[in-house]
Amino acid sequence: MIETTPAELRLNLGRNLTHGLLDALGRAIVTGQYDNGAFPTEAELAKQHGVSRSVTREAVKMLTAKGLVSARPRQGTIVQPRSSWNLFDTDVLRWLLNRKFSLDLLRQFNQLRSAIEPEAAALAALLADDNELAAINAGLERMKAAETGGEQILEADIAFHVAVLKGSKNPFFAQFQDVVATALRSSIQFTNRLKGHSASIPDHAAVAHAIVKRQPEKARAAMKKLVSDVLDLIDAAEPEKSGKAAAKRR
Amino acid sequence: MIETTPAELRLNLGRNLTHGLLDALGRAIVTGQYDNGAFPTEAELAKQHGVSRSVTREAVKMLTAKGLVSARPRQGTIVQPRSSWNLFDTDVLRWLLNRKFSLDLLRQFNQLRSAIEPEAAALAALLADDNELAAINAGLERMKAAETGGEQILEADIAFHVAVLKGSKNPFFAQFQDVVATALRSSIQFTNRLKGHSASIPDHAAVAHAIVKRQPEKARAAMKKLVSDVLDLIDAAEPEKSGKAAAKRR
DNA sequence: ATGTCCTATTCGTCATATAAATGGACATTA
DNA sequence: TAATGTCCATTTATATGACGAATAGGACAT
Incomplete structure (x- = not known):
């Protein structure tokens, strides 16, 4: 009680x-x-x-x-x-991630990102307006600037992904900005342990450049790689549970 | 007031x-x-x-x-x-879809499906258990039986897609079952006008077979085709607004 | 021009009373 | 016995009235 x-x-x-x-x-x-x-x-x-x-x-x-x-x-x-339960309600998601943090949940969440974000990047390459392109670049620049790591780079990372989602001009994709932000922030103590990936600025730059140059296929592929790398790190930390999913991504 | x-x-x-x-x-x-x-x-x-x-x-x-x-x-x-607004709340979604129905919203929603459902199908091919495979097949059989068309085939269609989402074993994908069901039901008067696609039983069968045979790549591709066909129909109904998205899918 | 205070407005909270719904116990009846 | 109807206890649903807390915006003083 x-x-x-x-x-x-x-x-x-x-x-x-x-x-x-x-x-x-x-x-x-x-x-x-x-x-x-x-x-x-x-x-x-x-x-x-x-x-x-x-x-x-x-x-x-x-x-x-x-x-x-x-x-x-x-x-x-x-x-x-x-x-x-409405998992896409930021309150619900935060409650889940704060108390019951598990590799499983992190993996499943990144499987979702792996479906959503590449498509959003492709749409952004087709449809984003100048302001949205600027926001994407700004997020990238913030990441470069915050090479100190820690919280700053996380916030810059979030800003980058949120900007891509907004740039898709699709309200359903844009909806994920809160979800992604909440989940990334809630899982910081975890992703920090899987260090080395969040600083993958070249990969982020590849996404940004493809979007700015209006190359949806490249943007989709680059974003797919970004998220897949995270999934690989998760699987590496707990290989027995990953099934054949990891093999399928490679 | x-x-x-x-x-x-x-x-x-x-x-x-x-x-x-x-x-x-x-x-x-x-x-x-x-x-x-x-x-x-x-x-x-x-x-x-x-x-x-x-x-x-x-x-x-x-x-x-x-x-x-x-x-x-x-x-x-x-x-x-x-x-x-929380677009993935079924109430909110229903309110939005029931008001003046727009091709834009239908297109954006199917862009979301195009991101989600192929990945869910691939995961289902890897992870679905016997019960879930049976549910997928049951949905397919219901579609075949309800060749009369109309409401019955819509409900069977929904049951099929819901079964695939559940079979992914991922709660985030499974979450979309209500969203997909709500949106498909709310948009029936519209998709009926785009007749001819909902009876694409061979395409659905291809998805089901790939999942049952544990072929994630095939399942992903088959599901992608299914949703892309709907998107093509939408673009065909309003070609000026589709941008280069349709071309990109082909 | 700026800062301080006042006041009306609106949501926030509490308390109490009554209605509606429902599962179960029990009685009734064919 | 089995089906059906009746009543009862419990819990949420609704109504009402009162007071507290916060604050936007104006009045006023500096």
């Missing part, structure tokens, strides 16, 4: 009680706290966290909107199966 | 007042009803729809969780820019 105080809830995510409680409950759910017991009733939640029923109801409503729970009279609030 | 009655709200999405109001407000927002005026205050919303403040607050909280609005004291509730 999770318990907090209102003061802790306010500190939790920095906003108000409702958002603090949302955060606390979200984390508890994704870490499986309620897997083999029923989710508390409104009254219990209110008591456990020292807040009113309104606050618990609004927090639970937000969890409902993100697909984590569903509520029905008499039956109570029940945690939904993972398959109905 | 949107106005409804509680009875209408209940009918709206079939659940309760809160979800009905959520639906009404979501539709209103994505159709731009509040673009050049401020979003109503809690009190105004409650009055306009004949519900209590609790209901309006919980509906607005859900909109917040989906990224459509943000609320601050004194400033009121404001509609967020489209870029921060």
Whole structure:
């Protein structure tokens, strides 16, 4: 049973009680706290966290909107199966990555990137306007400048990939900017361990040049290589689980 | 100014007042009803729809969780820019697709499918278990059986693609099952007009066979062809907007 | 021109009461 | 027995009223 105080809830995510409680409950759910017991009733939640029923109801409503729970009279609030959680909600993704970080999740996330980002790069090569091209180049320059490594280069890396996604002119691809940013930031302690890849500035430059020169095929291939390298590093760290996927990429 | 009655709200999405109001407000927002005026205050919303403040607050909280609005004291509730809407939330997607349906959105959505589904098919060829293979075949058989066309073949089509996504064993790809299902269902009146493609059973069979025979490359290529054909049909219906994308696919 | 303070407005939170829905226990009936 | 209807307890859903907290924007002083 999770318990907090209102003061802790306010500190939790920095906003108000409702958002603090949302955060606390979200984390508890994704870490499986309620897997083999029923989710508390409104009254219990209110008591456990020292807040009113309104606050618990609004927090639970937000969890409902993100697909984590569903509520029905008499039956109570029940945690939904993972398959109905909205993984592309940045809150959900952050909760998942912060608490239950696993190589599996990192691999699966990069498999997604491996599908999305090359296509986005190809579209950007066709459709990006001058501002977006400039943003891509700016991200690359920031990466070069931040050769000190650490947080700066991570933020520059994120800016680069976000700029490519935006440049695709496709709102569905652009949607991934928050997801990619959240996931990269949340997994920094991990990718740092797989050091050596994030500094692959030549690979990033290849992507940028292909996009600027309006060469979609080259842009797609270059971006594919970038993400595949990350996947290879992950597989190298845990080879037994990679299956034939790694072989297929080479 | 949107106005409804509680009875209408209940009918709206079939659940309760809160979800009905959520639906009404979501539709209103994505159709731009509040673009050049401020979003109503809690009190105004409650009055306009004949519900209590609790209901309006919980509906607005859900909109917040989906990224459509943000609320601050004194400033009121404001509609967020489209870029921060969660397009992979099935509610948001349905609201968007149900309003004036645009070829642009359909094209962009299928560009996303073109990135996702081939990779999912390749992963499914590597990782799907017996149950998942059976589900893929079952979807194919349902398509063959429903040669009458119409709604049945659409549902079978959806079942097939969902089965492939699930078979990828990747929760991020699996996440798209709801998105794909929602989008295909919402766009049926449109794809029906582009008749002739949804009955491409041989193409679907090629995907299924490649997956069952554990041939990821073939599965990827077959799925790519499937989605590319849809994209070609869209471009053919509105050639001036397709840019060089169509040429690039061939 | 700038900084300080005040105030009205709006969301945030709390408390309480009543309605609606539903699963189960129990009684009824064919 | 088995099917069906009735009632009850529990939990969410809704309504209402009150007060607190934060802040945008104006009034005012410097």
